[in-house]
Amino acid sequence: MTDEHHRAALAERAARAGGGVARQHFRSDVDVETKADKNDLVTEADRDAQRQVVSTIRAEFPDDAFVLEEDADTLRGPETGDSDPSVVDAVPDHGPAWVVDPIDGTSNYVRGIRSWATAVTALQDGEPVGSATYVPAAGDLYAAGPESATRDGSELRVSDRTDPETFAVAPVGKWFRDQSAEFGRLNDRITERFGDVRRFGSFQLTLALIADGGLDAGICTNPMDPWDTIAGVHLVRAAGGTVTSLDGDRWHHDDDSLVASNGGAHDELLAAARDAVDRDATE
The missing domain is CATH 3.40.190.80 (D-Maltodextrin-Binding Protein; domain 2)
Structure with missing residues (x-):
């Protein structure tokens, strides 16, 4: 398996792992906080899911950089060891990196609406080599690697409409x-x-x-x-x-x-x- 294929496969595993954590708290009594405004929400489920995604990736690529939605301070703890990963503010132009959104659609999540996802992308020199968007409430995993794009193993293709x-x-x-x-x-x-x-x-x-x-x-x-x-x-x-x-x-x-x-x-x-x-x- 090439490095790119390895990273694409790991993006899938990490998205499933993080999404599985978020799904455990879905439609439960979770504490909700606001960030930039009243509709910019975060929950402990976001933080737990992010910790799981990062832990899954760091087990195989401990020195890679991360671009994360939630505060990097939430990663401290037994899941990631005594030190934080190399969290950066922007997508690096060089080297390997990972971009993580533990719950995309947190407002839907806290309302009990099924339209939310866990998204993970593996980057090399600023370009994606593998990405996964896992929709736990629907059970769907959308993934793209170096040569293919799939939903639950079936080929992904955009629509053929032209009108x-x-x-x-x-x-x-x-x-x-x-x-x-x-x-x-x-x-x-x-x-x-x-x-x-x-x-x-x-x-x-x-x-x-x-x-x-x-x-x-x-x-x-x-x-x-x-x-x-x-x-x-x-x-x-x-x-x-x-x-x-x-x-x-x-x-x-x-x-x-x-x-x-x-x-x-x-x-x-x-x-x-x-x-x-x-x-x-x-x-």
Whole structure:
């Protein structure tokens, strides 16, 4: 087994392990805290799941870097030994690293809604070599390695739709009160040009569904975090889809916008998203 295949397989195992921990607390009485705002939530289940993911990876790659959603201080304890892993604030351009989101969709999680996921990505020199998005409440594991993309062992492929009027499109990412006008315009542009709108409350699950063909596209016009996106972007691309920024260039993890699709009407998606943003800039 090559190093890349090894890391891709480990991403799957780590996502399953962390997601299994989170599932044990799902729909139970968990303490909920807020971070940046009232809707930016964290629970002890997030922290426990993250500890499990990191512990699983460190057992085989103890010196690798990590980009984590939750505070690195939560990793101290018997699961990881006496010292913390090499936690970094941004995706490194060189060397091996792991990006971890223990519960993507915590707001759904605390409400008892099944749309949440544990996402793990293995990176080498800033590029994914393996990613896994595990949806414990559904029992689905979406994974992409060096040569393949699968859901529970079956090949992942984006949808083959090309008619925009048949597309199901998901606005994704965080939206704040002062952005209500732009969010409304984006939804207007989508419903004017495409078939329907979906919003799941989990960025990684949304991208996995695009990779699996259930959704046709997703649009985010706000800055985003790497743990919310990198695993799913790798899935979409491995499944034959297209992911760019609003300017149409290949998406990179430090871009401040994202448009993911099956590629069948990507230019129309870009036009709809740009129209919503441009109108906001002129009003």
